[in-house]
Amino acid sequence: MKFLYKCILLIGIFITLGCFVQFMVFNRFFISNNNSLLLSINEKSSENVSIQLMENFEKIQNSLKMVAEDDEIRENQELLDKFIKIVPEVDVVTILNSQGDILHVVGNKYSPSISNLAYRDYFQKAIHGKTYISNVFTTARGFKVVAISVPIVKNNNIAGVVVGVVKLQGTSLASMFDNKKFGKDGYISILDSRGYIVYHPNKKRIGKKSVIFNNLQGKAGSGIMKDFSRKDQFVGYSKVKNLNWFVTVNTPTEDIIRNRNIINYEILLFSIIICILIILLGTYTIRRYTKPLDQIVFSFNALKDGKYRRIDQRDYKKEFHEMVRVYNDAVEELEKEHNNLEEAAGIDSLTGAYNRRAFDNLISVLKKEINNCSLESLGVLLLDVDHFKELNDTYGHLSGDNVLKKLTQIMKEISGEKSVFRFGGDEFTVVLPNVSGERLLSIAEAIRLKSEVSLDGCTVSIGSTEFPKDTCSVGELLDFADKALYLSKKNRNKVTAFKNKPER
Template identity: 70%
Template sequence: MKFLYKVILVLGILIALSCFVQFVVFNKFFIANTNSLLLSTNEKASENVSMQLVENFNKIQNFVKTVAANEEIRENQELLNKFNAIIPEVDVVTIFNSRGDILHISGNAHIPNVSNLAYRDYFQQAVHGKTYISNVFTSTSGVKVVVISVPIVKDGSIDGVVVGAVKLQGTYLASMFDNKKFGRNGYISILDSKGYVVYHPNKELIGKKSVTFDKLQGKSRSKIMKDYSGKEQFVGFSKVPNLNWYVLVITPTADIMTSRNIVVYETFLGSVVVGILIILLGIYTIKRYSKPLNNLIFSFNALKDGKYKKIEPHNYGEEFQEMVIVYNNTIERLKKEYNDLEEAADIDSLTGAYNRRAFNKFLSTLKQEMSNCGLGRVGALLLDIDNFKKLNDTSGHLAGDNVLKNLAEIMKSSAGDRSVFRFGGDEFAVVIRNISDERLLSIAEAIRLKCEETLNGCTVSIGAAKFPKDTYSIDKLIDFADKALYISKKSRNKVTIFVK
């Protein structure tokens, strides 16, 4: 079964390796795909915000053009104030003459500390007939603004300029973009054509130069950049048409990575759990089959030691029942055949009595019982046929074989089948358990008399010894019986009891 455990080990290693590879590959592709998706999403969002910004600036521009085209509004301060109140996108409306002198101001404005702004770029652009949207600059009152300037055309010539100013730290741009969220902490940032911040949720950054401006190229793209704090951000940007401004949609990578890591590690944990379950299932399955198989192999190995032990079928699953039944039936047949062979190996083929091998085994059993203090009285008889060689020489070996067979039958009928042993040739032994001295002598005499009557002229000489009367040793018991036989052989056809 070592092979099966090696299979479990290899399976566990492969599953662990598979989980690791799956985690690495999934993490790599998941990061790449989520990065691409977020960057693409931010880029699309920046394009949408850019279009919205264009629409709002067009609205402001149309408002300023309306003022520039309507002399009544320009000349009437009260009417100008009412008209300006309708368009909240414009914080301040200023009317200039062609020399740059301020004629009227409407809206949330500080009184400028100068009366002529002809030097301003937005005035110069408009006085030369252009509609102009400025970059971020600081007004005379110290406020960061963006202005839209439109020329006043009268009788085919430039008669003045109307300027609409949008305060960058005012409420209008904030109302446009503060409510737009991209993820948990995503936000919008707007830069002018020189890289100065037009809008940012952090009002302190408005009017400052952006750290990402130099990395912005093309009409719209997306990339990972670092912000003011040095942290990486997913940045999607789009250039505003006609303005060369940039709208940036920014999502901090930390927010995305936190969610992404949760997904990645949940996936990895799921893979590990599934891997462990597969390994446990494999171990359970292998054990379910390896344990019964191990028991079967152990039982088969026990056969080599002559142990014919049946297997309990109820300890095995249904799929092993038939195998166990076949095994038990085979064990039954083997046990019977083994016993038959074992008995045949202990039987003398001529006389049917037990042979010398069986005699030695029996003596070993008696010695074991004696060492365990479980042996009672034992009587031993050793027998030898008188004149047996002469019979073989005169009547032939067939006659001698018949005498041996008849002697064995006489001994079996007198002492019992399991007590008679043939030493070899014409020598026999009888060993009887739990027998009295009188009974042992009676059996010996009965054997001698029957042999005298039936053995074709042959007789037997018998020597007898008793345990524990004569000795406490099984070996000496046989030796003493042999000495008594030696005495009987001197006169023949006699039973001699060993006497110390």
């Protein structure tokens, strides 16, 4: 046995080492593949955001073009005010003539501090026929803004410029991206062509130079970079079409590392549990070889306490079969002797009720009491379990035995411990001296009702008879009760009192 224990221990050590190696390999593989996957996802996400950003700017440009093409809107302050309300992305709309002079301004609660914007790059681009989106610049009042300019064309000549201004610290641009989540603390950042931040969830960063701008090369890409917080980020970036702006999607590496460690620790814990289970399984297997002897010794000791438990031969190796057979034969003989002793004592070994022998002895005593005029009345109930054979055939004799035990307990609780007798099979009798007819039927009905809800789908049929109402012969009582029982069995689950002239 010691050799087997050593083998199990050695196997456990090998499994532990294997789990450790697997843990290390998985850890390295997980880091490499996980980083590549996240960088790829962030790069793809940045491309999607850049497309969305361009679509939003094109929407603004189209709205401004509508103003540029409609003289009535440009020259009517009231219509311009309505326009600014239905295009919430634009904070200020300015109408300029071909010299850059301001003709109309809507959406600006301050009076313009300057009257000519000809020097602005967005005017210069638009006056030469190009729709233009500027980089981030600071207005005279200190606002960080982006300007979108559209030329006003009349008779194939450029007559002026419509300029839409988007404040970066406002809510219009942020509403496009603030609802986008990338992990727990991931975020989107938008940079203009010089690296100044156009959008950032941290409003304090807007208008400042991005610390990762110099790392952004080509139209798209990804990498692990440190952001303004000096923490490593998984950064995927994409250039916005026609703008030379960049959209970056940033995910902190520490979240991924934390999740990776959780997974790794779960794998390690699972491996340890598996190792422990294998060792326990091996120990259990070894103990199965020693179980037969221990079990037989235990069973022999149980005989001293009157517990006659057989051993299933199929649970043991061949070399123990003969020993188990001898033991089971001995138990069977002892059990027979025990049952014989119980029979002699008048107790039914299965249910604990009195047996037929005890009933016959009681009848002899009752006859003497009647002859001595010391017994005024006597009630007898004869009971039979309905559908008992079907129960045995369907669920086995063990289920039938349990029903008989439950019924015995019910009768004892209702009529008294010493009044219940088992005749054999599923037939019982209850003998009640000095009981009225009403009381006798009440007891019978109580037994029937409780049996109906307690006997696993079975019910009882009951026949009752009384002395001296039905007969003056104690010997006829059982016969009359049997006739009443016969009538109850026709409908089952019924109590029938004996009548000399049964109703038809």
